[in-house]
Amino acid sequence: MNKLSVKKITKSFEENKVLEELSFHVNEGEFVSILGPSGSGKSTLFHLIGGLYTPDSGDIWMDGERINGQRGSISYTPQSSSLLPWRTVLSNILLGGEIVGQKNEPEALRMIEKAGLKGYEHSYPYELSGGMKQRVAFIRSLLSPQSLICLDEPFSALDEFTRLEMQNWLLSIWEEYKRSILLVTHNIEEALYLSDRIIVLSGKPAKVKKEFIVPFPRPRQESIVLSEEFLQWKKKIYNEL
Known part of the structure; x- marks a missing residue:
């Protein structure tokens, strides 16, 4: 069952179109990351899902209920x-x-x-x-x-070693609780290491450019980030961005 469904969302601020017919979903208990260039509307998307903004067109559904402009539907870590x-x-x-x-x-x-x-x-x-x-x-x-946790680059301010420690800790907690998580990040390695699926956004106005299913088994082993397969996936996603 889809925990979250974003269907053909469009959002503009005056003449500036930020999102255009953007669609994706997050399944129950799934960990999904969103990657995109700076200014591609990732934070705007979270504000829409959280009900701080209302889309110009399109719908946002949570557990089968339309939540356009409705606050209190998500848990948010900035x-x-x-x-x-x-x-x-x-x-x-x-x-x-x-x-x-x-x-x-x-x-x-x-x-x-x-x-x-x-x-x-x-x-x-x-x-x-x-x-x-x-x-x-x-x-x-x-x-x-709330049953969906939105994480907005939660580790971006941390040094590399603390970030990796936090990623491992987050995975250990998520493995136990299996909450649905939607993560926004600029870090390809972070998205690959943590996620079940990665959604790549285009530049403005943002659409879904590509979706990747992450092939690495769970529980994730820290050693995978040094593997040749991990590097090849990183290159593949980098080329899309």
Whole structure:
């Protein structure tokens, strides 16, 4: 079953057409990445799915329900962790459930421990490193009631080693919970390593240029990024971009 269906979405801002008849889907429990050149409308797409913008034409469906312009349908992790500085790690994580009256503190504490953050439950964001903040932000998304998580380049601000550590951590958590994830990234390696499918967008106005089914088995092994097959896939996707 499709978790998310985006059907022939077009969006312009005055004379600037950003998306044109863009269509794709995300299946239940699937990890899908969107790659595209800078300015191709990837962030606009997330704003449309999240209900902050309404498409000029086309429809967005979630679990069989049309959600054009409807907020609260997705859980969202932005490029910066966007933690509330006056709330502790635990209270930031509980925020999504708190809004809808579904606080689950025991599960939040379990996830904090699984994320290697035990002992930081009552710390504030300024006391955390960049990687720790992103773990908190992702746990918050995971424990929010929405069934689709949208990740907007969540690791772009991290150094290469922290990024790889975070990717491995994200995969381990996703393998356990199998939530549907839609990731926007500029990083081809990241998309290949994490995803089931990769959707490549054209330049503006963005359309789906190509779709790739990632062939690597799960659970993913870190060693695949050094393999010849991985490099060939990276070249293939690079040429499309």
